[in-house]
Amino acid sequence: MSAEDVRKGREQATNGDGDGNLPVGIDEWRDAAYNCFSSGHKFCREVCPVMQVTHDERHSPTAFHANVVAMEKGHLDIEDVAEDYVHCTMCGACELRCPNTLFTGDFYRFRQRTIGVVRAMRKLAVDRGIHQPNWKRWAERTDQWGNEPVLGWNIETSDAKVRDWAVGLDLPTGGETVIFADCEAAFKRPSIPRAVALLLQAGGIEFGLMSQQWCCGGPMFETGYHDIAHKMVEHNILDWRRNGTKRIICPDPHDYITIIEHYPELDENFDEFEVVLALDLIADLIRDGKVTLTNEIDSTVTYHDPCRLNKRLGKWQAPREILRAIPGLKFVDVDHVTQWSYCSGAGSNLFVEKPELTAKISRRRIDKVKELDGVDTLVSACPWSERPLTEQGEAQGLEVYDIFELVAEAAGFEV
Amino acid sequence: MLGFRLSAQRPPAEHRRISDVVISRYEHVYEVDPRLMQEHVRQQSLPEWDFHRIIENRVEHLVWMQQHFADSVISGDDLIRELEQEGD
Amino acid sequence: MAVPTLDTAVVDELVAICGEENVLTGRSALFNRARVPAPFPLHRWEQFTPQAVVLPTSTEQVSAVVKLANRARVPVVPRAGATGLSDGAVPIRHGILVDVKRMDKILEIDVDDRTVTVQPGINMMKLSQRLQPLGFIYPDDPASYPCSLVGGRIGTSGFSLISGRFGHTRDLVISFEIVLPTGDVIRVGDGGGRKIRKSSSGYQLKHLFMGHQGTLGIVTEATLELVTRPEAEFSAFFSYPSYLDAWRATGEFARSGLATLAGVVLFDEQKVAYLRRDDEAWIPAPDWVKSITAVAMYGQKDEVRAGAKQIMRIAKANGSTYAGDEVSQGDWWSRHDRYATPLHGRTRSGQAVLMSWHCEDAAINHSQLPAVREKWHWIVDDLRRRFDTFDDWGMFSYTNGAFRPGGDYLTEIDVGIWEQRYDEEMWAAWVDAKREIARVAIEHGGSMSSCHGSCREGEVDLLPLELGGGFDVMKKVKRVLDPNNVMNPGKYLLDQAYEEEA
Numbered sequence A: 001m002s003a004e005d006v007r008k009g010r011e012q013a014t015n016g017d018g019d020g021n022l023p024v025g026i027d028e029w030r031d032a033a034y035n036c037f038s039s040g041h042k043f044c045r046e047v048c049p050v051m052q053v054t055h056d057e058r059h060s061p062t063a064f065h066a067n068v069v070a071m072e073k074g075h076l077d078i079e080d081v082a083e084d085y086v087h088c089t090m091c092g093a094c095e096l097r098c099p100n101t102l103f104t105g106d107f108y109r110f111r112q113r114t115i116g117v118v119r120a121m122r123k124l125a126v127d128r129g130i131h132q133p134n135w136k137r138w139a140e141r142t143d144q145w146g147n148e149p150v151l152g153w154n155i156e157t158s159d160a161k162v163r164d165w166a167v168g169l170d171l172p173t174g175g176e177t178v179i180f181a182d183c184e185a186a187f188k189r190p191s192i193p194r195a196v197a198l199l200l201q202a203g204g205i206e207f208g209l210m211s212q213q214w215c216c217g218g219p220m221f222e223t224g225y226h227d228i229a230h231k232m233v234e235h236n237i238l239d240w241r242r243n244g245t246k247r248i249i250c251p252d253p254h255d256y257i258t259i260i261e262h263y264p265e266l267d268e269n270f271d272e273f274e275v276v277l278a279l280d281l282i283a284d285l286i287r288d289g290k291v292t293l294t295n296e297i298d299s300t301v302t303y304h305d306p307c308r309l310n311k312r313l314g315k316w317q318a319p320r321e322i323l324r325a326i327p328g329l330k331f332v333d334v335d336h337v338t339q340w341s342y343c344s345g346a347g348s349n350l351f352v353e354k355p356e357l358t359a360k361i362s363r364r365r366i367d368k369v370k371e372l373d374g375v376d377t378l379v380s381a382c383p384w385s386e387r388p389l390t391e392q393g394e395a396q397g398l399e400v401y402d403i404f405e406l407v408a409e410a411a412g413f414e415v
Numbered sequence B: 001m002l003g004f005r006l007s008a009q010r011p012p013a014e015h016r017r018i019s020d021v022v023i024s025r026y027e028h029v030y031e032v033d034p035r036l037m038q039e040h041v042r043q044q045s046l047p048e049w050d051f052h053r054i055i056e057n058r059v060e061h062l063v064w065m066q067q068h069f070a071d072s073v074i075s076g077d078d079l080i081r082e083l084e085q086e087g088d
Numbered sequence C: 001m002a003v004p005t006l007d008t009a010v011v012d013e014l015v016a017i018c019g020e021e022n023v024l025t026g027r028s029a030l031f032n033r034a035r036v037p038a039p040f041p042l043h044r045w046e047q048f049t050p051q052a053v054v055l056p057t058s059t060e061q062v063s064a065v066v067k068l069a070n071r072a073r074v075p076v077v078p079r080a081g082a083t084g085l086s087d088g089a090v091p092i093r094h095g096i097l098v099d100v101k102r103m104d105k106i107l108e109i110d111v112d113d114r115t116v117t118v119q120p121g122i123n124m125m126k127l128s129q130r131l132q133p134l135g136f137i138y139p140d141d142p143a144s145y146p147c148s149l150v151g152g153r154i155g156t157s158g159f160s161l162i163s164g165r166f167g168h169t170r171d172l173v174i175s176f177e178i179v180l181p182t183g184d185v186i187r188v189g190d191g192g193g194r195k196i197r198k199s200s201s202g203y204q205l206k207h208l209f210m211g212h213q214g215t216l217g218i219v220t221e222a223t224l225e226l227v228t229r230p231e232a233e234f235s236a237f238f239s240y241p242s243y244l245d246a247w248r249a250t251g252e253f254a255r256s257g258l259a260t261l262a263g264v265v266l267f268d269e270q271k272v273a274y275l276r277r278d279d280e281a282w283i284p285a286p287d288w289v290k291s292i293t294a295v296a297m298y299g300q301k302d303e304v305r306a307g308a309k310q311i312m313r314i315a316k317a318n319g320s321t322y323a324g325d326e327v328s329q330g331d332w333w334s335r336h337d338r339y340a341t342p343l344h345g346r347t348r349s350g351q352a353v354l355m356s357w358h359c360e361d362a363a364i365n366h367s368q369l370p371a372v373r374e375k376w377h378w379i380v381d382d383l384r385r386r387f388d389t390f391d392d393w394g395m396f397s398y399t400n401g402a403f404r405p406g407g408d409y410l411t412e413i414d415v416g417i418w419e420q421r422y423d424e425e426m427w428a429a430w431v432d433a434k435r436e437i438a439r440v441a442i443e444h445g446g447s448m449s450s451c452h453g454s455c456r457e458g459e460v461d462l463l464p465l466e467l468g469g470g471f472d473v474m475k476k477v478k479r480v481l482d483p484n485n486v487m488n489p490g491k492y493l494l495d496q497a498y499e500e501e502a
Ligand SMILES: Cc1cc2nc3c(=O)[nH]c(=O)nc-3n(C[C@H](O)[C@H](O)[C@H](O)COP(=O)(O)OP(=O)(O)OC[C@H]3O[C@@H](n4cnc5c(N)ncnc54)[C@H](O)[C@@H]3O)c2cc1C
Pocket: A040, A041, C036, C037, C077, C078, C079, C080, C081, C082, C083, C084, C085, C087, C088, C089, C100, C120, C141, C142, C143, C144, C147, C148, C149, C150, C151, C152, C153, C154, C155, C156, C157, C158, C159, C160, C161, C212, C213, C214, C215, C217, C218, C219, C220, C339, C340, C451, C452, C488
């Protein structure tokens, strides 16, 4: 696959059949939209985390597609719908549960794509000067500081501080393998990248830090600020090349997805890089006995399948395997297909623009945990989810851990 | 390979023809003959990881759906064997 | 295009009743509540938008909204999951759309008397997920099980795929509360008693208030059967060299008299040919396979096992070829997912196009199936000959009778329609064909609709033909209960009820 293929893949649907009414950038989603519109069964509704809370058809994935058809027919403009498109965490449940993906997506090599449509609409809104106030501010700060303002509007998250989480770990700069710590974890929950780093070191993996890491750009792609996103992408790729980097380890699934989905189309030679999820790597190290878990952890946990891992990447086995390898731990599992309809509410910066909606979604997630007998801890594997889940967990007397924090503890590290 | 590599995401060129309208690139996995998707709807360039993920998720979903309705499934193949043994 | 606006005084009153956050008048709120998945004249979308949407949260709010509408003579249209295939939830006269999705609570689970009481906005799959830990299920199982809602199931009096064992919606709903077109609230069952399954007191009002497509009121609460979750499932798919062989076998399976039998499904030759386009189970099937049957059973392990063995004996005796566990199980488990897939569509030259799905859903007796089948395919073939925008997706027949399946069949012919190409000529041809398909069903002693309702353009013209004098009674009932014709007006030719009065 080449960068050209990827670009074509994104622009699959522009064809001669259209009425020619769709704005550039939306026109390429015409078939994706009509693929939904003409089936209209709405299997997505009951798995959509937003719909489960708002119950408003404007916020349904079905509407997100129907709006494109309505725009083509001249019934709606971006002004009519821009705010509707805020109501999405880009969790991927709708795309996955859609029979057009699940039952025929592979056969036709044409699957339902809702996230792409939402992304394109948000971009169109921004391009037309329709901004969501907090997303705009968030984008400006990210542009200014290089990293997202995860500590508040006035606490700088500059690239000068992005390596602070690694203090005392003795990590080199650059090298063939680097760790890419996401904004949220690097600044707000540094215990996560520390845990990952300690585990990798214990497993004998050599890796370094980027000389100057910027935000992966994902949230900028997601909220419509593509120019800023592109700047981030270019900067990070340049940093890798300058330092001879060939392999990037991502503790955060959001970063991983951004890098594999967006970077290749912006760089002709992306094939020189390998992108690895820390989760896969650490599961391997435990499996091979290179990291041994000897400290007992005396709690009863359940696992939150982060949407990006479970619904967007199909990765649900490794975390369960890891949790089952921790001595002393009692693990009450809720299967990953049931969890297609679960979400923390954090994704695609919903918490920035609609914190009350995020809170409702995460409260429901914690309610689900409370239904399980004896569970005292919720474990996730995505720093972004842990922000709202921790808040709601505190309110309901439940601890929320990141899986790497727990594994590091079981391996005898303090993080 | 553990991680993502772009060049590994292209579908294999070799394929078997199964019927006038269906081809196969992997054992027991069928795909539309790409010639059917030229005029009106064009195929997406689905990365191979995504292609295989859909197949896996489908199987997982079907098993989940069954468990939603009943605890266990009775096998027709077993029943046929049993009937044969009983000389029925 | 302008959507006619509602009097601001009415909107203000709606806000006063439901609260600001539950009243919507923006364009996207209206355009996204115009259609359902049934064939839709896309080129005339703006004719089907409501003027305001309310999302009530209580019976009191629904009642107050309906009272207001009745007073102000504004149409009211109930909408649940919006998956209906007969345009019931389409506001063809604009007006106020009452979307019940915010009424999705489980109000009571009564394990002793085996009932669960819910609001109408809950989905069956979600409900059963909650019941599972208690050892129960709510087995109203349409193919839309993952997306339709209890309110819509009552509004359409729906069909369940496993009704041979568990019954249809009407058998699983014990009683419900309904807001009448004047805003009064009543509770209906067989007789009285919220949790009573069989009563001889008075008229059987439960049946009257089911399947009326929202023309007689809005259901706000329902008490449903709590059914013991089956221990075991059995599903078997069998192959045949011809439709008639499969048709005969279907009758024999259905006559088995087994209590665990939940349903038998018959796939005709066009359906099998169609499945060979993209269904992994049937692509590799040998050429001689032209028709298929499927049998499904549920219950306790011992009874299902014994019953399944009997099915296998019948199969052997009537020349059925078992398709193997993998196909049988996988295909049954995907029964909800393989219908409305747009890429099934093909132009005459074989190119894939995105088509929407029309599902004809007549009820036909077993004896009449072969004749109906021939006529239906002829109608759809003719349509395809004239327009390269229709596609024949073949036929299914499902046992239709609850608890004693096999005498009659929900019989669908699935038609792919390339909606993006609609113009008036194509739409008119479609409506004519639709009417002819329905006429065949009636002429063969059947009903136009087993599950979706028969209020779509085209077929609805034949309602008086199907119901005879019953249609006159229907009009009288409508006029008495809805004196101002505000509840979902324009459906089921019921405007005639008022013309005659005038
Ligand atoms: C993929 C797919 C498969 C399907 N398979 C089946 C099947 O196997 N069996 C079957 O029966 N149907 C099937 N259907 C059709 C549809 O799902 C059913 O008709 C279902 O009962 C509609 O429910 P809904 O919640 O979507 O209702 P809606 O479409 O919202 O409404 C249906 C009707 O009920 C009225 N209504 C809604 N809420 C209320 C209320 N609270 N009080 C009074 N009236 C109300 C509406 O006005 C409308 O007339 C299928 C549809 C799809 C898309």
